[in-house]
Amino acid sequence: MVNRIPITEVIRARLRTERDRTGIAPSALLRITEKDRPKDLSISAPGLWIRGDLSSLKPEHLEFVLSAYEACPTTRLAPEIEASFREKLQSEIIRTGIRPQRLLGASCADKPQDLRADAVIRWMKGIGPQLAESYLAYLLDRYAKLPDIPSERAPISSIFRQKLHTERKRTGISSAGLLKEASDPPDSLTANVINSWLTGRAKTARKDHMDWVIAVYSAAPDQDDHQSP
Structure with missing residues (x-):
């Protein structure tokens, strides 16, 4: 019988803390560590743990994910810097009339692999993990190259x-x-x-x-x- 443990709120909170501390989404973390990742640990699993979509997990899977997070540096921005980025991004969206979904659409060939429009929207609403500073800088750089809304x-x-x-x-x-x-x-x-x-x-x-x-x-x-x- 496979040994599994229940996913408690303490486990979810620990994973959320590490995700927010590093600015790395669980799926991105497992892509980075793909070489060492247990073969039966899917890339989507840690995200399901955090959201409460799964009720149990293998202890060795949890240990691997937490160890991988602990090896990552802290990249969380100071609150005032994060607020400044959010303010600038809001202003650019209003100025250009271009939403993140369109900015990061199929024609955006040079975007970072793990930067997704839905993650940007969740972060801007304050309900998602912080985006890496390099991602925020990329977004502002792309918006800066766009003109104002042409219409009155x-x-x-x-x-x-x-x-x-x-x-x-x-x-x-x-x-x-x-x-x-x-x-x-x-x-x-x-x-x-x-x-x-x-x-x-x-x-x-x-x-x-x-x-x-x-x-x-x-x-x-x-x-x-x-x-x-």
Whole structure:
């Protein structure tokens, strides 16, 4: 009988910690160590352990994966540097109107082998492991070579919408409040228009309006900074 042990939350947490510490996805780790990897340990298995899709594993498989992770250096970025990368990437997506899926599509021949659009999206939403700094630099370099959206109107992406929600939460300023406090609001931009971006009712918007709203929110202080003591 094959000796197997249950996959506990402690095991999952340890694997997640090592994944995030090194910035290496489990599948990428097993590709790197393919020469030494046990033949009956599939590349997809550790990811299934972490997600809870499997309930047990062979102890020697766990030992191999943890040992392989321990041999990898720590590459996790400091929180403020990671936040800066995320901010820059959000700005580039909004500027160009190009989502990661399109940027890293079939025509992108020189992308790193393990860099996938879905991993970029999860990281930007704060629900996936950190991307390697070299991957983030690659993304920003590719975006820097792209022109601004040529049209006067631009699609309202989920990335833009997330950015807008984040800024509203950070500042505590509503759509109406933003327009009221600003010294130079565009004549045709209303609170209802901004709210339609937030709810997803509007699919496109004037690019200059989108740029203005993000610029004004970004310049506003955090909510705690402008509250009376």
